[in-house]
Amino acid sequence: MNGIGLGFRRDIAIDIIESNSKLPEFIEVAPENWMKMGGYWKKQFDRATEKYPLVCHGLSLSIGSVEELDLDFLKDLKVFLDQYNVSIYSEHLSYSKCENAHLYDLLPIPFRADAVKHIVNRIKMVQEILERPLVLENVSYYTPVAAEMTEAEFISSIVLESGCKMLLDVNNVYVNAFNHNYDSMEFINSIPLDKVAYMHMAGHNQVAPDLIIDTHGQDIIDPVFGLFDWTIQKLRPVPVLLERDFNIPELNSLENELTKLKNITNKHWEPQLQN
Amino acid sequence: MGTSATELRKSTIIAQNKLGNYVRNGNLVEIEGANSTRLHHYRRLVFNVIFDTLSSAYPIVRKELGPNWKELVDRFFSSCDCRNYQVWRMPKEFLDYVVQGEKALLQKVPFLSDLLLFEWIEIELYSEEDIGLKGYSTKGDWETDKIVLNPHHRVIKLEYPVYSKNYDSMISLKGTYYLLVLRDLNELKVRFFELSPLFAQAIMQVEKNESLLLDSLFVVSSQFGKFDRETLKIKSQPTINMLFERNLILGFQN
Numbered sequence: 001m002n003g004i005g006l007g008f009r010r011d012i013a014i015d016i017i018e019s020n021s022k023l024p025e026f027i028e029v030a031p032e033n034w035m036k037m038g039g040y041w042k043k044q045f046d047r048a049t050e051k052y053p054l055v056c057h058g059l060s061l062s063i064g065s066v067e068e069l070d071l072d073f074l075k076d077l078k079v080f081l082d083q084y085n086v087s088i089y090s091e092h093l094s095y096s097k098c099e100n101a102h103l104y105d106l107l108p109i110p111f112r113a114d115a116v117k118h119i120v121n122r123i124k125m126v127q128e129i130l131e132r133p134l135v136l137e138n139v140s141y142y143t144p145v146a147a148e149m150t151e152a153e154f155i156s157s158i159v160l161e162s163g164c165k166m167l168l169d170v171n172n173v174y175v176n177a178f179n180h181n182y183d184s185m186e187f188i189n190s191i192p193l194d195k196v197a198y199m200h201m202a203g204h205n206q207v208a209p210d211l212i213i214d215t216h217g218q219d220i221i222d223p224v225f226g227l228f229d230w231t232i233q234k235l236r237p238v239p240v241l242l243e244r245d246f247n248i249p250e251l252n253s254l255e256n257e258l259t260k261l262k263n264i265t266n267k268h269w270e271p272q273l274q275n
Numbered sequence: 276m277g278t279s280a281t282e283l284r285k286s287t288i289i290a291q292n293k294l295g296n297y298v299r300n301g302n303l304v305e306i307e308g309a310n311s312t313r314l315h316h317y318r319r320l321v322f323n324v325i326f327d328t329l330s331s332a333y334p335i336v337r338k339e340l341g342p343n344w345k346e347l348v349d350r351f352f353s354s355c356d357c358r359n360y361q362v363w364r365m366p367k368e369f370l371d372y373v374v375q376g377e378k379a380l381l382q383k384v385p386f387l388s389d390l391l392l393f394e395w396i397e398i399e400l401y402s403e404e405d406i407g408l409k410g411y412s413t414k415g416d417w418e419t420d421k422i423v424l425n426p427h428h429r430v431i432k433l434e435y436p437v438y439s440k441n442y443d444s445m446i447s448l449k450g451t452y453y454l455l456v457l458r459d460l461n462e463l464k465v466r467f468f469e470l471s472p473l474f475a476q477a478i479m480q481v482e483k484n485e486s487l488l489l490d491s492l493f494v495v496s497s498q499f500g501k502f503d504r505e506t507l508k509i510k511s512q513p514t515i516n517m518l519f520e521r522n523l524i525l526g527f528q529n
Contacts, residue, residue, distance in 0.1 A: 032361050038405035039427075040463040060360035066288050073360045098295025101356035104328075104365070105321040107294055110287050110308070118282040142317065143310035146290035213316060 001026065001053055001087060002273060004262045005241040006254060008048055010041070015251040017047050023258040026053040028241050031089075032060045035080045055088045055198070055239065056081060057167075060102065063122055063136065064095035064109035074129045081130060088198055088239065090135035090167040093119075093155065106139050110146035111154035116161065123162035135197050137167035140175040140204075140214035151176065152190040165197035168235075170228045171220065171243075175204050175212045184227055193234050201228055201261060202243035217246030220257055229264050237269040298322070300353035324362070325352045332366035333394045336387065339442055347373070347380065363402065370395050386435035386445045393437045393454070397465045400427055400458045408525070415527025417515055418489045418508060422481065423525045427458035430475050438467055459522050468521060473499055474514055478523075488515070 003025030008016060016027065027048055034045055048054075060073060081089055094106035109115050126134050138155055149157075159166055168191075177184035203218030220242075232240075242257055286307065293306045297314060298321040306314070326348050330337050337344045348369075355372040357365050370391045373380070381387055411423040433452045435445050453475030455468045470478070473495055480491035489504065492511055496502050502510070518524045 033363065035361065036404045038403055039401050039458060041402065042405060043463065059362075064291075066283060066291055070360060095291065095295075098292060098299075099356070100358070101295075101299070102358070102360060102362075102365070103295065103298060103321050104324045104357070104362045105298075105317075107291075107298065107317060110290050112284070112287055114282055114284045114287050121282065143313040145294055145309045146287060146307040207316075211313065211316075213320075 001055075001239055002237050002269075003239055004258050004265065005052075005055060005239055006258060007241065007243050007245065008045075009245065009248055011248045012251050012254070013041075013044055013048065017044065017051060019251060021251075021255055023255055023262060024052065024242075026055055026239060028055040028057050028243075030059045031056045031077055031080050031086075032058060035076055049084055054084050054086055055241070056084075056086045056090070057137075057241075058089065058091045059104070060096060061091045061126065062095045062097040062102075063091055063093065063119055063126070063134075064107075064115065065097045066095075067097065067100050069122055069125060070097075071129070074126065078130050081132065087132065088135055089130060089132055090137055090198055092139050093136045093158065094139045094141075108139070108141035108143070108145050109154075110148070111144060111151055112146065112148045113157075116154065116157045119158055120162040123158070123164045127162075127164065133163075133165050133197070135165040135167045137169050137200065138172050138176075138191075139169075140172040140179075140212075142179060142211065142213070144180070151180075152187050156191050159192050159195050164195075166192065166195045167198045167200060168193075168196045168231070169200035169202070170231055171200065171202040171204055171224050172214060174224050174227055175214050178212050179210070185230065188227075188231055188234070194236075196235050196238055198238055199228075199232075199235075199240045200243050201225075201240060215246060216243045220260075225260065225264065228261070229268075232265060232268050237265070237273050240265060301349075322349075322352065325365070328362055329366055329369055332398055333369075333391060335394060335437075335440075336390050339384065339387075339390065343380070347377070350377075363398070366398065367395055385449070386437055386442075389433045389435045390437040392431060393433070396429055396431060396456045397467075400429065400456055400465045401463075403427065410529050411526040412529055413526040417487075417524075417527070419487070420527040421485065422488050423528055424478070424482065425457050425460060425523050425525055427460070428523055429456045430454070430470065430478055431456060432475070438469070455521075455523060457521070457523055460525075461522070466521065468517075471514070474511075474518075 004023055005026035005028050006024035008027040008029045092106050095109055096103050096106055123134050173184050173187055201220055202216045203220050204212050205215040205218055206212045240261055244254060290307050293304055297303060298318045301318055329348050351369050351372050357368055359365055373391060374388045406426040431454050434449055436448055436452045438454060453470040453472055455470045458465055476495045477491040480486060481488055489508060492507055493504055496507055
């Protein structure tokens, strides 16, 4: 699967279903928001998945948690992924559960060798249960916690040792480079780009002279488009998603961003996609 | 299949748990290697998810509690472990927490647990997984044939008529009220109807015993006075018609 996708949010769900535009070419949902769901939204979700290929981007796996994996959740998840024939299931390289309590947001894992080993084992279990590769996203973070290696070393070790795939979120690279004062291009050059299976692009919000929060609530800024343009020249074609979770504008406004992403990917990937 | 954390060093576990606990209770502690001036963003972002989800689930409770709402959400999140991986179901954990753990608040606002249930049931019925229907006939006689009920319904018993929205005088209205809440299977919207105690209890009996509706009405009616079956049937007919129209009674078992 390739192309430019859009997060299937309820605010714009009906517009997406009834759109005649060529973009988006696929939709993405958080499976937790649609699993075991019935009624009106299940009906709309089924309409959407009849029209668009579906990618899933989870929230509750909590791959970095200390406590055991939730096997009941994984079982439910597999049923859902199989039911909708989902080939790409991605998650966040973070933790969202602590002492068995869900936090419903992403916290940064200590960049440490013991955490790498712990997470590698968990990824292998998840992949075995789901019978599909896990695609893990580099998350934005506002402070490191108990770090003993760099973020790039941490991500690379996990990806290479577990055999999982990577979701490269270019906005997150930009945000982290800004927040932690490193070079975004150097970072991208140092991670296993041949493992990238999916990409995210999003907007962010600068809240202080030295801090950006990854809000998914604004348009993508030009420097992030620039970093995306530079990055994809190093990658084989993969699906690219526009994430917009807050301050969601009209669909035609989002189509402008989708078109911009499409033009950039066409510029660099069209020859490869034609072969 | 094991998923133990034996690979993790104690200091890694401590660092993760300290951050997790801080975002829940807001009590800042020193966390190894963390920039303490930025940690509050995690607390704010996580708390906002909880606050927004609960505010959206319980708009009337939020309005009624006013400034106490945020404090209640804070107490819930810091003391109750949210077990559900689906954030839209988390408000049910909030309801359970309030009923079991907020005795002082419930004394102050005695209709609070009814109001929470009233708001939660709408969410649950609107979104719960579709339940397949066995074949049924739209033709039959409710005196002799077993009725088929819309599976997406609840009959709830309340102490306060929280659906009337007279919150200023609610406490003086304490009594016993029954509410039928159902998902309209055509429009997929949730609708609320007041039910008489006779019909509410009879419908609950039909669900429990798979009995004939008229038999259940006859048994329950003994609490309310003496009726012969024929009188009961005639007096009940308008309500039965209403329950058909409103999509609670779908038809008759084949």
